[in-house]
Amino acid sequence: MNILSIGGSDPSSGAGIQSDIRVFSALGVHTLTVITAITSQNTSKFGMVEPVSSKILQKQLESVFSDFKINGVKIGMVYNSKIIKIIHQQLKKLKIPIVVDPVIRSTTGGSLIENNARKDFQKYIVPLATIITPNKKEAELLTKMKISTKNTPEKVAKEIQNMGAKNVTITGIEEKKKVSDFVLEKNSKYIISGEKIPKINHGSGCIHSAAVVYSLAKKKSIKESLYFAKKFTYKSIKNAKKIGKGIAITDIQSKNKIEDELSSAITKFIKLKGIYKNIPECQTNFVFSKQRPKSTKDVLGISGRIVKAGTNVLVAGDLKYGGSKHVATALLSMNKKYPGICSAINLKYQSTTLSKIKKSKLEVSSYDRSKEPKHVKIKGSTIRWGINSAIKNSKKIPDVIFHKGDFGKEPMIIVFGKTPENVLEKILKIKG
Ligand SMILES: Nc1ncnc2c1ncn2[C@@H]1O[C@H](COP(=O)(O)OP(=O)(O)OP(=O)(O)O)[C@@H](O)[C@H]1O
Ligand SMILES: Cc1ncc(CO)c(N)n1
Numbered sequence: 001m002n003i004l005s006i007g008g009s010d011p012s013s014g015a016g017i018q019s020d021i022r023v024f025s026a027l028g029v030h031t032l033t034v035i036t037a038i039t040s041q042n043t044s045k046f047g048m049v050e051p052v053s054s055k056i057l058q059k060q061l062e063s064v065f066s067d068f069k070i071n072g073v074k075i076g077m078v079y080n081s082k083i084i085k086i087i088h089q090q091l092k093k094l095k096i097p098i099v100v101d102p103v104i105r106s107t108t109g110g111s112l113i114e115n116n117a118r119k120d121f122q123k124y125i126v127p128l129a130t131i132i133t134p135n136k137k138e139a140e141l142l143t144k145m146k147i148s149t150k151n152t153p154e155k156v157a158k159e160i161q162n163m164g165a166k167n168v169t170i171t172g173i174e175e176k177k178k179v180s181d182f183v184l185e186k187n188s189k190y191i192i193s194g195e196k197i198p199k200i201n202h203g204s205g206c207i208h209s210a211a212v213v214y215s216l217a218k219k220k221s222i223k224e225s226l227y228f229a230k231k232f233t234y235k236s237i238k239n240a241k242k243i244g245k246g247i248a249i250t251d252i253q254s255k256n257k258i259e260d261e262l263s264s265a266i267t268k269f270i271k272l273k274g275i276y277k278n279i280p281e282c283q284t285n286f287v288f289s290k291q292r293p294k295s296t297k298d299v300l301g302i303s304g305r306i307v308k309a310g311t312n313v314l315v316a317g318d319l320k321y322g323g324s325k326h327v328a329t330a331l332l333s334m335n336k337k338y339p340g341i342c343s344a345i346n347l348k349y350q351s352t353t354l355s356k357i358k359k360s361k362l363e364v365s366s367y368d369r370s371k372e373p374k375h376v377k378i379k380g381s382t383i384r385w386g387i388n389s390a391i392k393n394s395k396k397i398p399d400v401i402f403h404k405g406d407f408g409k410e411p412m413i414i415v416f417g418k419t420p421e422n423v424l425e426k427i428l429k430i431k432g
Helices: 016-026 054-065 079-092 113-127 135-142 154-163 204-217 220-238 254-269 326-337 351-361 374-379 382-392 420-430
Strands: 001-011 030-041 046-051 072-075 098-100 167-174 176-183 189-195 286-289 299-302 305-309 312-316 319-323 343-348 362-369 400-403 412-417
Touching: 001 016, 001 204, 016 030, 016 204, 030 054, 030 079, 054 079, 072 079, 072 204, 079 113, 098 113, 113 135, 135 154, 135 167, 154 167, 154 176, 154 204, 167 204, 176 220, 176 343, 189 220, 204 220, 254 286, 254 299, 254 305, 254 312, 254 319, 254 343, 286 326, 286 420, 299 326, 326 343, 326 382, 326 412, 343 420, 351 400, 351 412, 351 420, 362 382, 382 400, 412 420
Parallel strands: 001 030, 001 072, 072 098, 362 400
Antiparallel strands: 030 046, 167 176, 176 189, 286 299, 286 343, 299 319, 305 312, 343 412, 400 412
16 A cells, blocks of 8 residues: 655654655555655754745656555645646645644644645645644634634534535643534534643644555545554654653554454454354454563463354454463464464364365464373463474474364464464465
């Protein structure tokens, strides 16, 4: 997937183009960039702005549009009317999600748009927006309305919608312990509320709008995308680091990438035709770990299970570190011996699956629970013992490990892989 970020360069990488590259890379997306201006700024001070010439702006846009399939566009800093009009001209016919982050002033007080360009911004950029994401202050500047009990966020958002934006969210409406985003869609309105982190930081708005366009490009709804972005931004503020001498810079943890990869593989897994036949009585968990996991707390799993409901398969529960015990323990044993293996799933043991495994080129190993030494049973580390025995029985890295059960214990197959996608590829060879 390719996402285009149009905006200004921030040498501190807390905001602007550089921040977008950080977000999209963490989410596993290729970032295309068109730079509208170069700024000098850091965590304490905003220096100067040098907008790029019309010619190089035009050429940059042509370079990306003539070569790539673009799945979504984010527009950040656009400094002057010339820049605004060129962008409008290039984007007006696009049929992909466009997120407009109407940045007007930086957290450190710098002006990100010329005063006399605001009218053209309204006329040419706002109507491009699938969704526009002003913070409270930006919404007030755009509409020249002060948010109050009379001028509610809804009224102000409606005014912005009347300028041509299809959907509007006004972010960062602060209460005592909460920060809320007001949302106005075409036919609905709602508030997304979350805990306030007592931190001033640089770049939360950039991260939020980038996360929104990523999710929309993945064909999620406006509502789903805004919830995703809220959670994503919350984590990045929580992890913000004081890297420079001034305000903290938001930090994007690759943990999100782990969540995203696992969640996407689970969505694909439950949609596989006839997959309900592979769900065991004790149900299924699908896990993915951080690099070098030390305990099950470093392994992401479903804090419920993937369950069978007739011929449907559903996810009951949320993704959580420590969410799986059995499959995560199996993965930990495997990862200890083969650190590249970070994902696993358990499936129903059946002879048909076993013969498919044997016909495929997958490496398979097994263990016999009835051979488990007594002292292991007492310590309750059956899985660790089992996986280690199966690893010992195999010359290569096993793709699949199974056991045929024991008294009162259901037989089971575990498929291992480097990533959830890799596990999914193996499942496709053996399912049904
Ligand atoms: N202190 C905070 N604690 C938790 N969430 C926050 C906090 N501040 C902002 N948010 C959330 O972060 C997201 C981005 O909104 P925000 O209002 O910070 O954008 P912004 O002011 O444009 O940011 P910036 O100017 O730093 O780029 C919103 O979802 C908002 O609710
Ligand atoms: C280049 C750039 N874009 C956006 C922002 C808003 O955070 C900023 N400070 N700098």
